[in-house]
Ligand SMILES: Nc1nc2c(ncn2[C@@H]2O[C@H](COP(=O)(O)OP(=O)(O)OP(=O)(O)O)[C@@H](O)[C@H]2O)c(=O)[nH]1
């Protein structure tokens with residue numbers, strides 16, 4: 001994959017995509033955090049940009065539809081035949097968020113017990129965890145807590161973003177869906193995860209969901225970068241003065257109030 005090729009036009013995010021359900025959203029702001037918007041306008045996003053790739057892992061019971069979900073978004077395809085993922089697989093997706101290039105590496109892991117120990121070795125370093133369950137199988141919702149616990153053993157619970165995704169929405173009747181959603185919202189709130197319901201067969205909510213993942217991961221990355229930079233302000237440029245070969249920092253411009 002060429003990281004320098006232009007981003008596809010349908011992967012450009014100029015606004016914050018909205019949550020599905022207010023009761024289980026990671027945050028309910030209508031817009032990106034003002035510090036993030038400001039940093040992007042001034043191209044002060046540090047390492048978040050062309051060369052930084054954020055890792056997202058997708059976990060959940062076997063056959064809940066993890067691979068189909070990724071394939072619907074990345075390749076716009078759907079396969080009705082089940083082929084178990086063996087170990088892991090991954091796809092790269094490039095976005096442009098508020099004018100800044102941003103890449104997600106989507107790790108599709110195996111749900112089958114016999115491949116789980118291979119898959120779990122790839123959990124480390126995730127910035128977002130997507131836990132998938134089947135909206136038509138209550139046991140798969142119950143198992144999400146264990147999937148989360150396993151994924152969090154390898155990651156920092158305070159910094160990772162969580163998404164709980166109900167799959168195969170096309171197979172539920174409206175009445176069945178309402179009942180399942182009530183339980184799923186409770187689980188999402190306990191986990192502090194954002195809740196989504198999708199269908200990879202029809203494509204319902206798939207693009208909206210991944211755009212939200214990209215936007216919130218990007219926002220968290222830029223905020224963390226701004227935090228880390230502290231006194232060393234992002235955007236300060238080290239220049240070599242050709243006259244005396246000294247290294248010096250360029251004087252930083254006065255920041256507008258939204259960036260302080
Ligand atoms: N009707 C319907 N079927 C789906 C949907 N998503 C997946 N399926 C079917 O469910 C089966 C399993 O899908 P996969 O995506 O392979 O499941 P998985 O979670 O990746 O399974 P493992 O790799 O074993 O962990 C396949 O037969 C899919 O066609 C959906 O949105 N609607």
Ligand SMILES: [Mg+2]
Nearest residue numbers: 066067084085
């Ligand atoms: Mg799979």
